[in-house]
Structure formats: structure tokens, C-alpha cells
């Protein structure tokens with residue numbers, strides 16, 4: 001292990017222990033983060049910075065990937081990029097023994113009428129590789145990046161618009177994970193997506209999320225990667241071992257009466273989105289990823305937007321990864337030199353090693369989600385009697401080998417304690433529901449653990 005990295009991990013452990021409150025006293029052991037197993041570790045070692053560089057270089061070579069750019073020219077425009085991503089995904093699927101599929105004749109698409117910054121009728125196409133789960137195929141996890149790009153004027157579909165970091169880097173994450181996971185067998189289904197129309201208003205991801213919702217798909221987690229390719233900000237700060245993860249609190253879909261109920265029980269910090277975020281921090285900050293995941297309690301960057309929000313708008317938990325120190329001279333800019341300063345989203349500003357570590361964070365999280373049982377459903381906390389104990393009840397999942405209650409002091413950011421309770425659907429914990437937050441997670445026969453459920457329906 002790199003000495004700098006072991007220091008980083010030690011610092012993480014120390015700060016984690018310091019963050020965990022001493023009060024209240026309660027049952028169980030201190031929660032030890034789940035480690036990647038041998039198969040996952042070997043898979044993550046195959047993620048290759050050189051391949052990420054090659055993907056980004058190829059995407060940039062299409063000149064512009066503006067959503068309204070040419071869709072039939074084989075060399076220039078978003079159509080050429082779409083076809084190249086699809087053919088790459090199909091080559092990965094060919095190694096999967098038939099379990100990974102990519103729409104063959106044409107990728108999922110629809111015609112968007114002019115609206116806002118879509119100034120002409122435009123076909124919006126997503127490229128999606130689906131690796132079907134072996135035993136729980138109806139449960140789905142999604143990883144995505146957007147393959148469209150832009151310059152200063154979002155309607156400019158003619159000028160060169162390299163989009164190396166925004167968002168060639170995110171597409172490279174989805175493609176590299178599809179490649180290394182294609183010939184492995186997972187319990188649940190994973191979708192590796194490159195979506196379009198992000199810059200004009202999240203059109204591709206909205207189409208994908210709505211399509212899944214209309215099919216009543218059980219999407220239990222979505223990881224959006226948007227601007228994950230550089231470790232250096234415009235103030236010169238270099239921060240190669242931290243990745244920022246935006247995790248919204250109260251879901252956008254919640255009604256006022258649901259928010260009232262949420263406030264009544266102090267669940268503002270315990271949405272499914274936050275539980276997904278906590279899970280990712282727990283499983284993906286380690287020696288395999290060589291990264292620390294920094295969860296930010298915000299939907300996205302201030303007043304901007306990302307493809308995870310399309311999934312949240314359809315009731316699905318979703319988070320966004322973005323490099324923590326951005327350089328805004330390299331985003332949404334015409335390629336030009338001003339006073340000796342190079343503007344534009346060029347490949348030369350990318351850090352492919354950093355991008356590869358972000359891919360490993362996504363890979364460890366995605367695989368750990370897809371190998372575990374689903375998040376427990378129907379969890380309730382009994383409030384009918386006045387007692388200093390807490391009784392939790394949930395729905396049985398035949399795929400779970402057992403369950404664990406997790407808890408933390410109300411002001412702690414992460415689950416700190418774990419109480420194994422066996423293969424039951426009801427348990428009483430000797431700790432007052434007025435003093436702590438409780439969750440329940442499922443454990444598979446393979447040892448993989450689900451994100452925690454919280455006793456509130458969202």
C-alpha cells in the first residue's frame with residue numbers, strides 16, 4: 001500500500017471513531033465496514049487507467065457530442081459517439097455468456113420536441129448494457145454517465161465540444177465497469193448507462209428513469225457520475241484520494257403530509273437516498289478503491305442539476321459523484337486561449353488514475369449492492385406502547401440468510417453499532433427509540449450486506 005494512502009485510511013478511521021458518539025449506551029458491537037471479497041478485489045484490479053484514457057480520447061475524437069449535433073455522420077457528432085459506445089458495450093456483452101444485453105438494432109430512444117434549450121426536434125438516445133441478475137433479476141442497480149457535451153452556448157451543436165471531463169469521465173466509469181463485470185455472475189441486475197440530453201435538461205436520464213418506473217422496476221440504487229475525471233481545481237488544489245458524493249435528504253417526490261410525518265419522527269436525515277449514501281461510504285472507502293468517499297448532504301451542486309435527479313423524481317434512491325475541486329475554465333466553455341490561459345474541456349486536463357479510482361468506488365458499491373439481498377421492506381417501529389425498548393418489524397425476504405439491526409446516536413452521520421438478530425422478522429432492542437436512530441439490513445448467505453432500511457416509507 002502507498003504510504004500516503006495508509007495515512008489517509010488511518011485518518012479516516014480516527015475521524016470515524018471520534019465522530020461516533022459515546023452516548024447513548026446500547027447493545028451490539030461497533031460497526032466494522034464491510035470489506036470487498038477476493039472476487040471483487042480482483043475485478044477492481046482490472047480497471048485500467050489506460051483504457052479510461054482511450055475511452056475519453058475516442059469520445060473527444062467525435063468533435064462535438066452536443067445533443068443536437070449530427071446523428072448520422074459516421075465520424076463527427078453525437079450519433080457516431082452513440083454507435084461507438086454501443087459497439088463497445090456489445091463487445092463486452094459477448095464475453096458474458098448471454099447474461100449481458102445491449103439493444104442490438106437500435107438503442108433506447110425517443111423524439112424530443114423543441115423545448116427550452118432543445119431548439120429543434122431531436123432524437124434522444126441512451127446506450128444501456130444490462131447484466132441480468134442470476135437469482136433476483138427484478139432488483140436493479142444503475143451506474144451512469146452522460147455522453148453528450150456542450151460549450152459556452154448550450155445550443156451550439158457545430159463547434160468542437162470535447163467534453164473530456166464533462167462527461168467523458170463518467171461514461172468511462174460506466175463502460176469500464178461493464179467490461180470488467182460482464183463475465184461475472186451477480187445476484188441482482190446491473191445497468192451500465194451512457195445517457196444523452198443531460199446538458200439541455202436531463203432528457204436521457206428522465207426517459208430512462210420513467211421507462212423503468214412505467215415497467216414497475218425495483219431500482220434500489222442509481223449512481224450518477226458527472227465530472228469525475230480531474231483531481232485538480234481552478235485554485236490549484238490537488239486532491240487525488242477524495243471523491244465527493246451528493247446525497248439528497250428529503251426526496252423530491254415527498255408530499256407535505258409525508259414531510260410532516262418525517263419531521264414528527266426525526267427522519268430528515270434518513271431517507272433511502274441517505275441510506276444508499278451511507279452504504280457507499282461504508283463499503284467503498286478502503287484499500288481496494290484507494291479513495292475516501294465524502295458524502296455531501298445536498299442534492300447536487302448549488303442550483304445545478306444531474307441525472308440522478310431524474311431517478312429521484314421517479315421515486316428511486318440515487319446519488320451523484322463529482323470531483324471535489326472543479327476547474328470551471330474546463331467546463332461548458334468554448335475551446336480558446338485567453339491571455340495565455342487555455343479554456344475548454346480537454347483531455348490534457350484529465351487525471352486517468354483518479355478517474356480509475358472513482359470507477360473502483362462505483363464498482364465496489366455497485367457489486368456489493370448487487371451481491372447482497374435487497375434492502376429490507378415494510379420496516380416499522382412500534383410506537384403503540386410507552387417503553388424504553390424499541391421493537392422493529394419487517395417483511396421476510398427468502399433470499400436473506402439473516403438480519404442485523406444497526407443504530408447510531410441521532411446526531412451521528414453514520415451507523416455506528418450493529419446487532420445481529422438472525423433470520424427473524426421482528427426484534428426488540430434494549431435501547432429507547434427516543435435516544436437513537438434504528439435501521440435493519442439484510443445479510444446474504446455470501447456475507448454481503450444490504451443498505452439499511454429505516455422505519456419510514458419513502
Ligand SMILES: [Zn+2]
Pocket residue numbers: 146166167198226227
Ligand atoms: Zn455533466
